[in-house]
Amino acid sequence: MMSGGACSLRACCLRRPYLPMEPLIHTCWLRVTDSRRRRPRLFSATRCFISGSDAKQKVIVISGPTGAGKSRLALELAKRLNGEIISADSVQVYRGLDVGSAKPSVSSRKEVPHHLIDILHPSEEYSVGQFFDDARQATKDILGSGRVPIVTGGTGLYLRWYMYGKPNVPKASQEITSQVYSELADLQERDDWEGAVQLVVKAGDPKAQSLAANDWYRLRRSLEILKSSGAPPSAFQIPYDSFRQKLDSSLEDSKPQVESSIVVEEIKSKDLDYDFLCYFLSTPRLDLYRSIDLRCEDMLLGNDGILTEAKWLLDSGLQPNSNSATRSIGYRQAMEYLLCCQEQGGMSSPDEFFAFLSNFQKASRNFAKRQMTWFRNEHVYQWLNASRPLETVVKFIYDAYHDKTRNLEVPESLKMKKEMRSRREASELKSYCTRNRHFGRREDCSDILERLRKMQ
16 A cells, blocks of 8 residues: 555555665764773664663653554664664564464564564463563663664553563462462363362452453462462552552643643653653554454465464464463464364365454454553553554654654644544444455365365
């Protein structure tokens, strides 16, 4: 899709090859003596140095719904700002889950250093607390080398903890961890989720009933916290909640003419460890849904698509919806579809394939909707329109990073509305119908059905 002679951000991300352009800056290096190491260190001139004891180092955060073009924007910014990228994606941490997580290409990772990608086997769990520790350490390392941290991803809880801090919840001893595992192992083996939930509820955590079905990791963690502290997870202070309470109170007390963005910036500067520049990238919902549907189709093409990755998960002994990796959008649906095919000797009808594709697309759209709802309530993000030319979006964030006044407003042409703009848009969204590009007819899936038969 083209606009004014420049390709849009989302189109660049999904369909167009990247055309190299001259960087807006050229990195120069400053030699600074580090008194602790007693030897010179090199710092990039793109790093933000602000005089004063209250100065905080800048960190760029880019989020948005699935398929919005976050990775492309982060990559281009990293090249302009001498930056490194920290992935805030709960699926990209897993090795082998490349297509379904839209993982940055190997060439992109060679071009710009990426962190927290391919660090675990899919059989391993990865918690938001672990992400906080790993991402904060990566941030320190990047800043220490004189480069710019650019955190990008759509996992809202990861980003919330990363910016505001994690609760001071006690870490369970090895003895308690083993005890909890034993108590829940039989129930998990019998697939008795309700029984396991009631066990944890009786132990003292009534909120266990609100956990997502089969989220055994969080259920075990809840029981570990109960046994370690005698209190449920909800009893511990959440840094984000404190921030919101202070923000809401300040907004109520502020004068009518004071903009909420000014109040947010003031509290951010006092309460947060870094000077976070946060952006949420999206497009009008109808365009986003069409983009997501097409991307789901793309993930099924070729011999190395998401079905092949899902087959590898099954061959590794994993079952759908059994842990973090197999609960993720796309992999869960693909694994369930493959198990159905296995029961039929590797056979699948076109109707079964199209039902799987439809479920995959619907789950992806619903996930994007949940992401937008989550971030709509996050006051620190500026919403940007991903359908605008890539260069326009990059230049605005680049300028904002170097702006010392913090008064740089998002131009109207680049703003993305948080809510639907009109009744017409709401009506069109309600009547939305998927229009497939690759799989419009029954015969279009014949190659995939043949490949599935050979997989068995």
